[in-house]
Amino acid sequence: MAAIELQDVRKVYAGNVEAVKGVSLSIPDGAFAVLVGPSGCGKSTLLRMVAGLEAITSGTVSIGGRVVNDLEPAERDIAMVFQNYALYPHMTVRRNLEYGLRNRRTPAEEIARRVDEAARILDIAGLLDRRPGQLSGGQRQRVAMGRAIVREPAAFLFDEPLSNLDAKLRVAMRAEIRRLQRRLRTTSLYVTHDQLEAMTLADVLVVLNAGRIEQSGTPMELYERPASLFVATFIGSPAMNVIPHGAAVAAGLVPQGAPEATLGIRPEHMRLVEGLAASGDEAVVDLEVSGVEVVGAESYVTGRLGSSAVEISVRVPGHSRLEPGTPMRAAGGRAAFLRFDPQSGARISAVSGA
Ligand SMILES: Nc1ncnc2c1ncn2[C@@H]1O[C@H](COP(=O)(O)OP(=O)(O)O)[C@@H](O)[C@H]1O
Ligand SMILES: [Mg+2]
Known part of the structure; x- marks a missing residue:
C-alpha cells in the first residue's frame, strides 16, 4: 500500500x-x-x-x-x-x-x-x-x-x-x-x-x-x-450544451449589454414546454428540431437556436416522436446555467448549492 x-x-x-x-x-x-x-x-x-x-x-x-x-x-x-x-x-x-x-x-x-x-x-x-x-x-x-x-x-x-x-x-x-x-x-x-x-x-x-x-x-x-468549459463539455454524455454570448443575447437568454459569457447547460436540466408553461425562474428558448436520438427509456431532442449554428439538446422521457423541422420550446432553470469566460474558458459563475 x-x-x-x-x-x-x-x-x-x-x-x-x-x-x-x-x-x-x-x-x-x-x-x-x-x-x-x-x-x-x-x-x-x-x-x-x-x-x-x-x-x-x-x-x-x-x-x-x-x-x-x-x-x-x-x-x-x-x-x-x-x-x-x-x-x-x-x-x-x-x-x-x-x-x-x-x-x-x-x-x-x-x-x-x-x-x-x-x-x-x-x-x-x-x-x-x-x-x-x-x-x-x-x-x-x-x-x-x-x-x-x-x-x-x-x-x-x-x-x-x-x-x-x-x-x-x-x-x-x-x-x-x-x-x-x-x-x-x-x-x-x-x-x-x-x-x-x-x-x-x-x-x-x-x-x-x-x-x-x-x-x-x-x-x-x-x-x-x-472548473472550465473544457471539463464541462468533456465530462457527461451527451455533452453539456454550449451557447456563445452572441447567440444567448439574440435568443433573449441574457440581456443586451450583459457581461460577456459563454453559457453552458446540461440536457437533463432542460425540458420541453408548451406555450408559456415555463415557471418564473426558468429561461425559455425557441428552437427548431434538428434531430432526435431515442436511447430507450429516454430521448435526446436536439434543436437549432434561431438562425445560429448553435444546437441545444434536451433530455425528454420516453420515446420522442418529434420530427425534424418542428418548432419546439425548451426551458431550463436559471440556476442550472453555468457561465464561462469566453477567452480562458474558466467558469465565472457560482453553482447554486456549491
Ligand atoms: N516516444 C515519443 N516521442 C515523441 N513524442 C511522443 C512520444 N510518445 C508520445 N509522444 C507525443 O506526446 C504527446 C502525448 O502522447 P501520449 O502520452 O501517448 O498521449 P495519450 O496517451 O493521452 O494519448 C503526443 O503529442 C504524442 O505524439
Ligand atoms: Mg495513451
Missing part, C-alpha cells in the same frame, strides 16, 4: 515535444485515481513516467513516500496492466501468472499460493492450463489482471486496459476492476479516454488537457462544478 505523489512533473520528448507540462497530483493510499483526457493529451506519458518506462524530464514522482525518479521499473513496486494484455503466447496461463514471481526468485510455495489466490479472485482457476490463444478477450484481460495481482504491488497502473473489448464486456470488466480494487485496496492509477469509464471507476478523477491538469476531484464534483 502506498500513496503516489507527483510534483511538477514534466516530459519533453526529443524534438522538443512537451507532452506533460508540469503536473502535480497526490493520490492517497488505497485510492482509485483515473486520468482522463482526449487522445494525445499526455496520459500514457504520465503513467509511463510513474511506471519507470519513460525518463522524467523534471519534477519528482514518489511512491509510498520514496522518490522513484531514478529507480528501474522493477524496483518501484508497481504492476502495470496494458491494453494489449502483453501475455506470453507460448506459455500457459499459470506460467504467465508465475513468470514475474519466478524472475524474482519467490519461493515455489509462495508462488503457488499467490497464483491460486489470484485465480480464485478472478475466477480463472479453470483456465490455468490453457494458452492465451485459447482464451476470449475478457479472459485474457483477467489473466493480465491476475499477473498484476500476484505481484502484490504497492500500486496498480492501468493504461486503457479495456479498449480492445466490445462494449458489453467493457462494462462488465469495468465493474469487475472496481470491485477488485475495493477488495484489495491497492492504490491505482488508471488511464482512459472514455469519460464514462472514468466517471464510474474513479475516487479521484483527473482531467488532463494538452499536458496539464484542468481539474481534479470526485466525479460528481467535476460533473456539477466543472
Whole structure:
C-alpha cells in the first residue's frame, strides 16, 4: 500500500515535444485515481513516467513516500496492466501468472499460493492450463489482471486496459476492476479516454488537457462544478450544451449589454414546454428540431437556436416522436446555467448549492 505523489512533473520528448507540462497530483493510499483526457493529451506519458518506462524530464514522482525518479521499473513496486494484455503466447496461463514471481526468485510455495489466490479472485482457476490463444478477450484481460495481482504491488497502473473489448464486456470488466480494487485496496492509477469509464471507476478523477491538469476531484464534483468549459463539455454524455454570448443575447437568454459569457447547460436540466408553461425562474428558448436520438427509456431532442449554428439538446422521457423541422420550446432553470469566460474558458459563475 502506498500513496503516489507527483510534483511538477514534466516530459519533453526529443524534438522538443512537451507532452506533460508540469503536473502535480497526490493520490492517497488505497485510492482509485483515473486520468482522463482526449487522445494525445499526455496520459500514457504520465503513467509511463510513474511506471519507470519513460525518463522524467523534471519534477519528482514518489511512491509510498520514496522518490522513484531514478529507480528501474522493477524496483518501484508497481504492476502495470496494458491494453494489449502483453501475455506470453507460448506459455500457459499459470506460467504467465508465475513468470514475474519466478524472475524474482519467490519461493515455489509462495508462488503457488499467490497464483491460486489470484485465480480464485478472478475466477480463472479453470483456465490455468490453457494458452492465451485459447482464451476470449475478457479472459485474457483477467489473466493480465491476475499477473498484476500476484505481484502484490504497492500500486496498480492501468493504461486503457479495456479498449480492445466490445462494449458489453467493457462494462462488465469495468465493474469487475472496481470491485477488485475495493477488495484489495491497492492504490491505482488508471488511464482512459472514455469519460464514462472514468466517471464510474474513479475516487479521484483527473482531467488532463494538452499536458496539464484542468481539474481534479470526485466525479460528481467535476460533473456539477466543472472548473472550465473544457471539463464541462468533456465530462457527461451527451455533452453539456454550449451557447456563445452572441447567440444567448439574440435568443433573449441574457440581456443586451450583459457581461460577456459563454453559457453552458446540461440536457437533463432542460425540458420541453408548451406555450408559456415555463415557471418564473426558468429561461425559455425557441428552437427548431434538428434531430432526435431515442436511447430507450429516454430521448435526446436536439434543436437549432434561431438562425445560429448553435444546437441545444434536451433530455425528454420516453420515446420522442418529434420530427425534424418542428418548432419546439425548451426551458431550463436559471440556476442550472453555468457561465464561462469566453477567452480562458474558466467558469465565472457560482453553482447554486456549491
Ligand atoms: N516516444 C515519443 N516521442 C515523441 N513524442 C511522443 C512520444 N510518445 C508520445 N509522444 C507525443 O506526446 C504527446 C502525448 O502522447 P501520449 O502520452 O501517448 O498521449 P495519450 O496517451 O493521452 O494519448 C503526443 O503529442 C504524442 O505524439
Ligand atoms: Mg495513451
